[in-house]
Amino acid sequence: MIESGTPAEPDNKAKTDNGNKAGKPASPRRKPSRKLRSGRSIVPRETIAGTTLIFVIAIMTFLACITLGAVSMVNNSADRWRSDISREVTVQIRPTDSVDMESAIRQATQVILGFDGVSRVTVLNPAETARLLEPWLGSGLDLEELPVPRLMTVALTGDTEPDFSAMREKLEAEVPGSSLDDHRAWVERLTTMAMTMVAVGTGIFLLVMAATITTVIFATRGAMAGNRDVVEVLHFVGADSGFISSQFQRHFLLLGLKGAAAGAAGAILLFIILSIWTSASLATPEGDQISALFGTFTLSWGGYAGMVIVLFLVAGLTAFTSRWTVHRQVNTLQNYRK
Numbered sequence: 001m002i003e004s005g006t007p008a009e010p011d012n013k014a015k016t017d018n019g020n021k022a023g024k025p026a027s028p029r030r031k032p033s034r035k036l037r038s039g040r041s042i043v044p045r046e047t048i049a050g051t052t053l054i055f056v057i058a059i060m061t062f063l064a065c066i067t068l069g070a071v072s073m074v075n076n077s078a079d080r081w082r083s084d085i086s087r088e089v090t091v092q093i094r095p096t097d098s099v100d101m102e103s104a105i106r107q108a109t110q111v112i113l114g115f116d117g118v119s120r121v122t123v124l125n126p127a128e129t130a131r132l133l134e135p136w137l138g139s140g141l142d143l144e145e146l147p148v149p150r151l152m153t154v155a156l157t158g159d160t161e162p163d164f165s166a167m168r169e170k171l172e173a174e175v176p177g178s179s180l181d182d183h184r185a186w187v188e189r190l191t192t193m194a195m196t197m198v199a200v201g202t203g204i205f206l207l208v209m210a211a212t213i214t215t216v217i218f219a220t221r222g223a224m225a226g227n228r229d230v231v232e233v234l235h236f237v238g239a240d241s242g243f244i245s246s247q248f249q250r251h252f253l254l255l256g257l258k259g260a261a262a263g264a265a266g267a268i269l270l271f272i273i274l275s276i277w278t279s280a281s282l283a284t285p286e287g288d289q290i291s292a293l294f295g296t297f298t299l300s301w302g303g304y305a306g307m308v309i310v311l312f313l314v315a316g317l318t319a320f321t322s323r324w325t326v327h328r329q330v331n332t333l334q335n336y337r338k
Helices: 012-023 048-085 101-113 126-137 164-174 184-226 228-236 241-280 285-294 301-337
Strands: 088-093 118-123 150-156 178-181
Touching: 048 184, 048 241, 048 301, 088 101, 101 118, 101 150, 101 164, 126 150, 164 178, 184 241, 184 301, 228 241, 228 301, 241 301
Parallel strands: none
Antiparallel strands: 088 150, 088 178, 118 150
């Protein structure tokens, strides 16, 4: 029998539980660790916005690499034009009734070789002349029926530059119908055009980079808007802006690498295909004219290395821009709480 005035003794388990609840102080709240325990990011990996961003970054990187390759080719062409003008000039002899062409060619050769800085004189035969005129006059022409001038290429040593004014005057005096063209006026115009294209290409490249940064900013804000509840909960339980931004930075770095790699690979493949096509069409007049203006669309190792640099630059800009955007958003949230 238990007396009615005596309270019943609680069991040992109840004592232990009550002691743990009342006797031990509550542990302080800890900040979230840098790594999520589940190993997953707070930002969804596969979303429509993420897939769209990869596609947009691929397009931007492709355009940036194409611009870089075009600027590199134009710059190389300008350097080649300047190099050619320093090594070669052209002499032409117009046919007239009173001129013996073969005698005039020999006389012009003697005059030209008499100047310092000239290494050799090459006379183009009728077949080579017809090939030069084929893009404009077509094939199968009999040049003997047309008043086509004979062309002579003068190779220069490069050590000393001949006196072109004196050479021109002597040729015109001793060889009737002859003229000398040092190509300097044309090369200056082409070089100016090339430098203008380089400047325009550089501007386009910078605009593409600016568009990429703007796209990433809006995509990051959209991702934060879609995960606003998660971001607010992490922030309210003590997660700092560094932890939250690192999650978004890792996510957008992977997206940037995927998109930039696809765009750069597409640009590299395009230049390889164009290089193969122009190399295969060199024997045609159209191919010769294209290669004379733009080369063989063959980029140097520096050009391909530049595209790889653009790849990592776009990915880095994507990660940096997302981190900066998240920092601003979290700081705004902190100011709102205050």
